[in-house]
Amino acid sequence: MKLYDYVLSPSCYKIRLLAALVGVELTLRPVDFHPGGEHRGPELLALNPAGAIPILEDDDVLLTESSAMLVYIASRAAPEWLGDGSAREGARIQQWLSFSHRLTATLGSARLHEMLLRPGDIRGLQSAGKQALRELEAALTEQRLSDVEFLVCDHPTIADIACFPYVALAPDGGISLEPYPSIRLWQRAIRALQHFIEMPGIHRLHELRPAPVRPEQGA
Amino acid sequence: MTRQPMIDEWYPVGLVSKLSTTGQDTMLMGQPVHVALGNGGEPLVTAQSRRFPVISRFGHVWTSLGEPKKDLFAIPEAYQPGRRFVDVGVVRVRCSPLRAVENFLDIAHFPFVHTDILGAEPHTEVQRYEVEIREREDEVWATKIHFYQPQAAKSAEGGITTEYMYRVPAPTCSILYKTCPPRPGEWDVITLFVQPLGEELCDVWPWMALFDDTTPMVDLIHFQQLIFLQDRSILENQMPRLLPLDPAMEIPTRADMTSVAYRRWLKRHNYTYGAQLVAQ
Amino acid sequence: MDLATLAWKIEGMFPNALCQWVPVALSVDVPAATVSPGWLPGLELALWRSAAGHIAASSNRCPHRGMRLSHGFVRGENLSCIYHGWSFGPDGGCVRIPAHPDMTPPATINSQNKAVLEAGGIVWVCDSNPKSPPPDFHGLVPVRSLTIEASLAALEAAARAVADGKGLLAATIDGVRIHMALAPLAGPQLLAHVLVAADSTCEDRIAASRAAEAFRRMAEAMSPESAAA
Ligand SMILES: N[C@H](CCC(=O)N[C@@H](CS)C(=O)NCC(=O)O)C(=O)O
Ligand code: FES
Ligand SMILES: [Fe+2]
Numbered sequence: 001m002k003l004y005d006y007v008l009s010p011s012c013y014k015i016r017l018l019a020a021l022v023g024v025e026l027t028l029r030p031v032d033f034h035p036g037g038e039h040r041g042p043e044l045l046a047l048n049p050a051g052a053i054p055i056l057e058d059d060d061v062l063l064t065e066s067s068a069m070l071v072y073i074a075s076r077a078a079p080e081w082l083g084d085g086s087a088r089e090g091a092r093i094q095q096w097l098s099f100s101h102r103l104t105a106t107l108g109s110a111r112l113h114e115m116l117l118r119p120g121d122i123r124g125l126q127s128a129g130k131q132a133l134r135e136l137e138a139a140l141t142e143q144r145l146s147d148v149e150f151l152v153c154d155h156p157t158i159a160d161i162a163c164f165p166y167v168a169l170a171p172d173g174g175i176s177l178e179p180y181p182s183i184r185l186w187q188r189a190i191r192a193l194q195h196f197i198e199m200p201g202i203h204r205l206h207e208l209r210p211a212p213v214r215p216e217q218g219a
Numbered sequence: 220m221t222r223q224p225m226i227d228e229w230y231p232v233g234l235v236s237k238l239s240t241t242g243q244d245t246m247l248m249g250q251p252v253h254v255a256l257g258n259g260g261e262p263l264v265t266a267q268s269r270r271f272p273v274i275s276r277f278g279h280v281w282t283s284l285g286e287p288k289k290d291l292f293a294i295p296e297a298y299q300p301g302r303r304f305v306d307v308g309v310v311r312v313r314c315s316p317l318r319a320v321e322n323f324l325d326i327a328h329f330p331f332v333h334t335d336i337l338g339a340e341p342h343t344e345v346q347r348y349e350v351e352i353r354e355r356e357d358e359v360w361a362t363k364i365h366f367y368q369p370q371a372a373k374s375a376e377g378g379i380t381t382e383y384m385y386r387v388p389a390p391t392c393s394i395l396y397k398t399c400p401p402r403p404g405e406w407d408v409i410t411l412f413v414q415p416l417g418e419e420l421c422d423v424w425p426w427m428a429l430f431d432d433t434t435p436m437v438d439l440i441h442f443q444q445l446i447f448l449q450d451r452s453i454l455e456n457q458m459p460r461l462l463p464l465d466p467a468m469e470i471p472t473r474a475d476m477t478s479v480a481y482r483r484w485l486k487r488h489n490y491t492y493g494a495q496l497v498a499q
Numbered sequence: 500m501d502l503a504t505l506a507w508k509i510e511g512m513f514p515n516a517l518c519q520w521v522p523v524a525l526s527v528d529v530p531a532a533t534v535s536p537g538w539l540p541g542l543e544l545a546l547w548r549s550a551a552g553h554i555a556a557s558s559n560r561c562p563h564r565g566m567r568l569s570h571g572f573v574r575g576e577n578l579s580c581i582y583h584g585w586s587f588g589p590d591g592g593c594v595r596i597p598a599h600p601d602m603t604p605p606a607t608i609n610s611q612n613k614a615v616l617e618a619g620g621i622v623w624v625c626d627s628n629p630k631s632p633p634p635d636f637h638g639l640v641p642v643r644s645l646t647i648e649a650s651l652a653a654l655e656a657a658a659r660a661v662a663d664g665k666g667l668l669a670a671t672i673d674g675v676r677i678h679m680a681l682a683p684l685a686g687p688q689l690l691a692h693v694l695v696a697a698d699s700t701c702e703d704r705i706a707a708s709r710a711a712e713a714f715r716r717m718a719e720a721m722s723p724e725s726a727a728a
Binding site: 325331340345 | 543559560562563564565566567570580581582583584596597598599600602608
């Protein structure tokens, strides 16, 4: 599978992250999103006229929506990430996939504004982003009250992966995560998954490895 | 805090390669300015009735709100044949421009912030190195810095002990020289040019002049953006936001000799835009 | 109500907040080997629990280069700063400076820990010598904490009730009765710890969480100063 990728894009990171977690190998094709604006150049517009990344190619399959890519990768390699097949879990996953696009439009746009100087109504984006975070916090709190660690069930699904990146990077857009204890613990649970990979702005959980005893001299 | 005497310095305000006739609005030390391409293809930096001095160098457009007493600093390596120049692009950071430079001068954070790339536990020790304020050039220099790096550059294969030198030729600019994996004996040049928008807000323009004939340009850009974006969340969470010049405010160790010299040099020149002189 | 009156009312509710226990978080929100941000009036905290379960409250500012310690990590019995990895023990003393692994850090380097204790499922912090134990919310158990961007007066108006001397506000909406233990945050903001009767079921607790959201919506709609936020 070939992913048109940008190292700072949370949407591309969703795909890299799920692929890493389920052991799918991706061929990365880096896109000069910033400062080059390559996603709006002829080659990429021919693949995605919307002028956005990620873009995923696999044989004759061409996908331009990250949620669809998550479904595709999970269906191929790790169906347990799609829930248990029940109407209830399937629909709840769809609920969060749709919700994740609100995160992109609010938290993601605020981040592009604050970090890469994109135009936008920053106050409006930040306040809509905060509203989305409050909804997520309420939902995750209810899950915790039922002893469930993840968004849909007691193991992670593509719903968690769809929502995690823009949430974790909300502070990049000047939107604080400090008021949300349940979001904090949910993020931690995701970051502690085996084979988790980071992106810039999300630091390593150094505590997962023991403190070095005493370094050997030199390298 | 006052803009004097930093107002007479040169600051980056845009990429030469991205100039357009419509131009871009930006800010310099609280002053809104417009950066555009003039009719004769020359860069223009203006504000209503004023027109500011301009230099195009090192991939960037430089200007000054005051009366620069000297030319923009030199980077002789930028004229060495065989180097590739990388316009990394702008990243805005909600921090003091001086904190952004100080972070760039620091190696002790590599294992924790740039984990498995520029550093990794247990290789956290910072060996003694040399720091001086070179009086003739009026620059801060740190030399003979050695640090173990798992992936020192995009072109590096496996861990190496890298040698670094740092140079601060202007209050918001720094240049680092580091071991160049494909060309032993030469230095890769990586710079951090910081545009102070305000005392607690800056646009950072990293730029590089590398010996690397094989890595695609986009990979070089992304490697540097990756590194800088790992620093950004640190810079936005240091308190106070202004760089404290009062030695009682923060506790340096021997690993921070470059930072100590930088702060001393800022204080000596009264370069205090973005700094805090006494604890608040 | 004008701002001065509101400020007075907050002060009245937290007389000498500096020598009082402030409810800063729920115990379950700071599990072992984690750190989270917290607040005393005018002071940011890093609340953390060691791997063995010991709770501590440090200043949120690393003495080295000012990084927020709440971004750090807890390894074993120490809190480490994410920037350069300086590590602090439960008493706040610096125990490790990774750049100088052979050096014993000077005893003067300290993360400025505050008095902290846990009672009734709540983490309480005090900036100086507490004169008395924190209030006992007998028969109540905590459900969740949430931030309300409204003044105390607005929340009281929304709840149609007044906070008692323990900083506890009881309110009922659609037949769901909740208690909120309140702590002031910067600006006209409150931290509310939602409590319910100890014998509540899981469904009761979820209902209480939703009730708190409803009170927050009402209070924020009434609070002109939070409209911009
Ligand atoms: N199609 C959406 C697009 C995601 C998205 O917003 N991607 C950003 C990069 S993170 C983008 O390409 N934006 C285009 C632009 O801002 O010009 C998805 O796959 O979720
Ligand atoms: S700022 Fe905390 S260790 Fe350096
Ligand atoms: Fe860094």
